[in-house]
Amino acid sequence: MNPTTAAAAAADPSKPVFLSKAERQKLALQRREEAANDHKRRAVDHLQSLPRPTNPSSDRRDSDRRDPDRERDRERDRDRDRRSREHSRNEKQAEREREKELDAIKEQYLGSKKPKKRVIKPSEKFRFSFDWENTEDTSRDMNSLYQNPHEARLLFGRGFLAGIDRREQKKQAARYEKETRGEIRKKEGRLEELPEEAAAQKQKEAAAEVYDAFDMRVDRHWSEKKLEEMTERDWRIFREDFNISFKGSKLPRPMRNWAESRLGGELLKAVEKAGYKAPSPIQMAAIPLGLQQRDVIGIAETGSGKTAAFVLPMLTYITRLPPMTEENEAEGPYAVVMAPTRELAQQIEDETVKFAHYLGIKVVSIVGGQSIEEQGF
Template identity: 50%
Template structure:
């Protein structure tokens, strides 16, 4: 049975026809190799045609004959009517073997030449068009099969580097920017400096030859002329050396020092001064203008080089200027005010039976008994060889003993404010001829509540020799003169580690146009102390850690351990003794004899560890302390600074270890700041990330420390 034939589907035919039309309308894709082959064949044909035309021109062959001879048989019998005409025929005249006449009557030779040249010029344009067309075709094909390009990145690493470099400031020093002569390559090959003499530059060798020639040519006066020439040349060399900037200040004489040299000198030693008519610092003891006898004593005591505070303060004090010295603890402040004081006293009349009961010539005030006795011991090293008497007045000794020490008078008195007020009120002492006042550790005296007795003492001084509060107070000639033939203007100096408002108030009231000397940054620890912080909470854990530190044998005695309250002193000391270490204590509940015995035992090596409160935090000088342990963190950063200042003194290095707990959040911010400013210390991560160390807390009024303070008449620490 025959199969029934199905009629064609019209929709299928339409779809097929539409697909064929779309396929025919699409551009035919030619592979790249095929396109390159076709382009090469076309270029070869053009070159062959041009070469043939050039040969015809050289041979002088007529185009017609050439065309007939080279053409096929059908071209010979081609009739004239079959010759095509029009622009296309004019372009292809050479293919027909003849030239068409031009409208101006010329033959087509020049036109052919112009056409050839035009073809040569047009070849690159055709190539560019072909490349553009191929690029366009590729773009269309890519868009057809892969879709449009979206989210295309415009990132350029080169542009990013250019933008970053344009906005970034370069802090590095470029050696090409150095214009100083010692580093200039122009002067690298100079063998000998040249000095200008008589309008031209001469070397030492040339000047010597000229001097020899003068001696030979002039037997009579040649020797004198040669000598004058050499002296003139030497003076020129010295003048050139003074003007040179490449010589360090240490290699220059005092007369050759310029303002730039003094500025570098101050930067090297961290000296900053403020005030009018301030003299330059002294570079060495021999340039200090101190008397020769006093310089010999300084050498005998063992002071080889002056400290920064001594370099800056001594020249100012020798000009009878009032002075405020701000320096870190352990910087040599004691000698800085003692030496000018001795110079001042040596210019006054000696004490006799007539004036010995009129009081001392100089008064030194300090906050604690230990510091007073330390200043007394240091002062006697310099004063005793000069024949001066130094007496200390402190609590813990009977007033009768101190009155007996003053029976023959004393040029210098060192005292604590509380006991000195007792002596004044009992008429054991007067200040009729006192004209030199020094307040050491002034901020500490204010902290301990000595503001009232300090004011009483300063008000008890004579007023007839007060300095005027004018520019005359900055004139050393006027301030050094005698008043009435015997007295001199009062000179007041204040040494402190910080400048709280109450200290500034006293300074404004009693000092006249003072010069302010600051060494380093006020309130910061010295760079010779490595500060370490450990977070340990609880007394037992801290004692265990302290035992590990002491048993490590990393630190040689003496060692100082600080606590905050007096009863903890004895407890911690008892535990340290049980570990086998000889230990002593120092706090406000001990008598004066016990305090002196504790410090003496630590200094002479009888005990290796001292457990103390803040009583030992200021001014106490124990040589070669290798370690300070803050068993309890103090309540103020100032007390912390003075505690760790017991080590790292006199240029030596030391270590300070502090135990921190959650109760110390009020000082964590300041502690982080002071450790971060140290070049040899590192802030621990736990302290850096602690919440309390991120911002400065708001504090209330300060409390008087438990270790001691002024508590009315007769009080002492």
Template identity: 75%
Template sequence: MMRTDRETRKRDWRDFDHDNDCKRRQRGERHCTRDCSRERDYELERRRCEEEEQKAREEREREKQLEAIKEQYLGRNKPKKRVIVKPSEKMRFAFDWDAAEDTSLDANNFLYQSPCEASLLFGRGFRAGMDRREQKKLAAKNESKVRDEIRKKGGIVEKPEEAKAKRVKEKAADSYDGSDMRMDCHWSKKKLEEMTERDWRIFREDFDISYKRNFRIHPMRSWAESKLSSALLRAVERAGYKTPSPIQMAAIPLGLEQRDIIGLAETGSGKTAAFVLPMLTYISRLPPMSEENKAEGPYAVVLAPARELAQQIEDETVKLARYLDIKVVSIVGGRSIEEQGFNVSQGCDILIATPGRLIDCLERRYTVLNQCNYVVLDEADRMIDLGFDMQVKAVLDAMSSSNLKPENEDEQLDDKKIYRTTYMFSATMSHAIEQLALKYMRNPVEVIIGTAGKPTDLITQKVIMMKESEKVNSLLKFLDEFEEMSVIVFVNNRKSADFLGNFLEKGGYSVTTLHGGKSQEQRESSLQGFRTRKYNVLVATDLAGRGLDIPDVGHVINYDMPRKIEMYTHRIGRTGRAGKTGVAKTFLTLQDTVVFYDLKQMLIKSRSHVPPELDRHEASKFKPGTIPDRPPRYK
């Protein structure tokens, strides 16, 4: 019986399913076998790691037991704590020692039974502080003593020539030759001709005198050794100048040789006499002023920035020209120019003026400067600051330029010819003055006393940080504490001076004011009243900050801090003058940051106390106009 197609198809599908089932079973067995192998490897690795960890724990436990046994029998070894020491602390040397280490206290030590005292002239007269003269004498005596002992024992028979040589040696030791003598005494004990270059160097160091540019003239040690005339020496003695000040020691010998000088010295150091005495010596050698030559103008001109300073220079000049037939005239603003012009036209040897008034007299033909060969610019930098530079240049240009010294310093000067001599004096020197000196001066010698721009050490500087509202109470407290002393209170403008003066006057204080808004008569009256102690408080602007010599000013108060450190130097210089001590107090506020840096540097140089508020302020760490280094900014 034949099978149908349907049965055939069923049989074919069964065979196909059977084949697929076999394939699936074979494929499944293979996958299972691979997975079982991986699991067995993982299980073996896990067991191995657990065994290693178990061994490590047992080893650690064994080590802990050993450490416990060591600690029980040997003690615990604690590690030292590391202390971090700064390099500055590590290298610091301890100068203190215990009293037991001082061997000089041992009375039995023969080294300290007769200690040697250091000489007062150590390094200044003796070499290493040893007196060579005494050493020579002692050596000669010891040698003689040894020879006498040997002679007594019969060991030496002294010959006549040896005895003569010994006597000569002892005499030389007693007399001490001149070259050694120069090394033994101070310069103050030597005659002028015995001074050596080493002595002059020590002399300049003692008085803090220094020079810039070449100089070949030594300073003078006393008035007696100067080349001043007997009439000027009598005037100096009459004026009460016992010993010359350092600026006078250095500048007067140079001025007598007609050298151009730039003088920088602290306020109150005697700069006026330093240029007046050479000027009087120069004029005394010229023909006297007569009808024939008075129309040619004065012999010398002195320019000052303020009227009060010009009048002060006039008083000093008249006092020193007491025994000389020299006429002195001053012309300043605030007075009748016709009257002053008439006095000048009558002839004078020395003309003392402010720049503006002198230009007025020259323009109105009251005087000329045809024979003026001696010019002094006192407080030159102040004249430039006040805007007088054009007037100063006009005055210098009005003088004859045919008598200028040659620019070559080594060129020989004609003794028969009169050369122009130019002086510039100030407590500070600005760049504008240096440019002026380059044009109108010939090979000037710059004389510096102390440090340029630094106030004298006789002034005690005290700076107090405060608020603006605290100034008045601080001022009143200070004035009540020192009511018997003369006090100058500086402010920055006229309005503040009048307000503060009226306020103090209503409070019962004896006060006067001084500023540029007052007439000349009022200014002179205020100054005279303060000098004569009619008033003990002077409220002033910077008009009184330059050059004025007011004796016995005990205190200066900067009620308002000036905007420039140079003006601060001049203000506090109104006290501590002529060798006397003084105190300068400054009220500082946060509105004065422009001067913080310069003020801090000046206090440090003067070894004065710097307030912590000023020291920490950012404005005191960098000079105004400079930008400190800062890290770059990233966007």
């Protein structure tokens, strides 16, 4: 209570008195202490009003036990301990409230940093492992036959084992057959083959050579085959190797190298001089379509050669047209390339100049932010 409030209360008792929090706590402690003293006083009066026992020793003990001063001191100590515990409890509670308030202020102004809960996909949650570990195989302990497995061999060249080179299997089968026939001759006591066996063996080797030639032609990799030897399976493997996919109808085959691109001889020399050794996947797929003058949308990563994929068919088309002279120059340029940014337009110009320089074709870039007179000139 400040002096102004105290003076107002003394002048007019009917007006309310506003107390601070510390003053209210102080008054509450005083009231509690008065109530405790009153309770102790009533207890002492009650004990004194009780009749005294006849035994002197018990009276002495009871008098010591019921000494008002001693009881008052004990009660005062207990009250002091209780007040100290309550004070420490209130301080801890106030500290927790202040921390909560600070956290609320931080969350309001700085935002809450709640950890993101990882969402587990059903495919990961219910995944089943199909891998077989060697430690899980108990068949070797149950049956002695599994301890010495028999090596699978071809029966004189009949059939093949999957996942193993056929040519290697044929060599092993021929070696095994030769050794087996030698062991049979030793058992029969003869060193040379019979005439009919030699003739059958020669006939079998001739048939094997014919089959091997056909097998070599079929089993060769697409990179070892000529263009006319490519099968549908080879083209499918070729597209998978270079991650080439198409959407459209009546699509031409992609080119495997520059020699199969059907570009002009001069343009191929320009490509060689520019340092392009092998075409990229987007060039393999897009150049044959561009040579057919079809609309193409090509998607590939940065630096994969997309610019050359449309520039080379464009230059091939321009080389088939008559050269531009004063008579037809008013009709405009033979090709226009539109780009969304200045940097990309200049990059396309630099890439086109690499090839157009050897063909005598002029390349000009027109961009914003520069003098229109200079670009017009």
